[in-house]
Amino acid sequence: MPERKAILVYGYPSREKGRKDYAIEECLSLCDAAGIKAVQVIVQQTDHPDPRIFFHRGKVEEIRSAAQYHEADLIIAGMRMPWASARRLAEEAGFPVMDSTELILEIFSMRADSRPSQIQVEIAALRHRLSSVNESGDSAEHSRGGTIRNRGAGEIRSVQLRREYAARIKELNRQLAKLERAESSAQHRRRRSLLRRAALVGYTNSGKSSFMNRVLQMCSHPGTEVLEEDQLFATLDTSVRNVRWGMQHFLLYDTVGFVSDLPHELVESFRSTLQSVREADLLIHVIDISDPQYEEKTRVCEQTLEEIGAGGIPVLRVYNKADKLKEETDCTPLVSCRTGEGMDTVLQMITDALYPQETVFECLIPYSKGDLLHRAAQMIHIDILEENNEGYHIRVKGPEQLSGMLKEYRIEEKP
């Protein structure tokens, strides 16, 4: 797709002055991710936006002439803007207007390559359109001074649209539920395995997938890497991998990245993707320490975690991209997924957090219970000390909850 040109417009109240630069920066990255070049940025600080169109008359004129001068394809509103106002701005400026939610949805739809994520993105887009229709009703028709008759036509059209969107959402949800049923039996098996679960969370592009890949490499699981890329929202689908580190064993989930003002339609639609986050025993919050905005982004992520119902889960903050850091920092643990620096320490911290209390004991497992031994070995660390007449003499190391399955074969250890 050829790169499109846009005028980025951003209106904000004076109390949000401190966030302005950061918010604009983020919008520029989003434009970049969507293959859109922002050729000019126009801002307006106001505590009293024009109720009809948001921007004041003079600004609208400035936006219109900038768009004409640059031969822009569209105008992007970097802040949340009532749908009816966006439509009026489009009419008055003579260029299509896209808001930040639509921009994120567009990136998601470009990246969605599995059927469930395509369905989820479509549902999110329909919900967004539905809320726009609900919000606007026929007020846009009203503002154009339509007659009573064509105002009625607008109303009928809104009702029709609402019905169409709702029916399509219902159908998509049905398809999604069918796909999820197939997936959930696999999840069920994982849940039953009693293995602890850690989920990687964090801002988009912070290095979650790189973290997963580095861990897989360290634990010599070749050929199981996930996609990592220098772009926003590279990961849309959750991946899960089995990790065996030293004597420990756990499941590691890679998830979709967060961004400030993640549209709630998307959070809602990605509920199954984010389920692995809600059900994790530990969240590994990957932070890009080389990003000057990392503190703000850390706050956004932890707030989003609250919003999706994962607020009570222990979080281990990990500061990534240490290799790019130019100054000293007090933040720990520092890692670099690129060079591997600090990763041993973090893996140890993860396993300590996941399996706080370990037990070590010896067992004698009869040969007839080979199955049990095989199952236990999938989850906990087992050393075979000896194979004698009675069976396998083993040493077990693992969390109490898991090693309990071998307790009845426990033997007194020799001093």
Ligand SMILES: Nc1nc2c(ncn2[C@@H]2O[C@H](COP(=O)(O)OP(=O)(O)OP(=O)(O)O)[C@@H](O)[C@H]2O)c(=O)[nH]1
């Ligand atoms: N220099 C450096 N680059 C890194 C490091 N870790 C990750 N990156 C780069 O950062 C970019 C994003 O990495 P990903 O692992 O795809 O990030 P993510 O958090 O999974 O991103 P999303 O899936 O988009 O949310 C890639 O270009 C990585 O190569 C690091 O420690 N140092």
Ligand SMILES: [Mg+2]
């Ligand atoms: Mg990723």
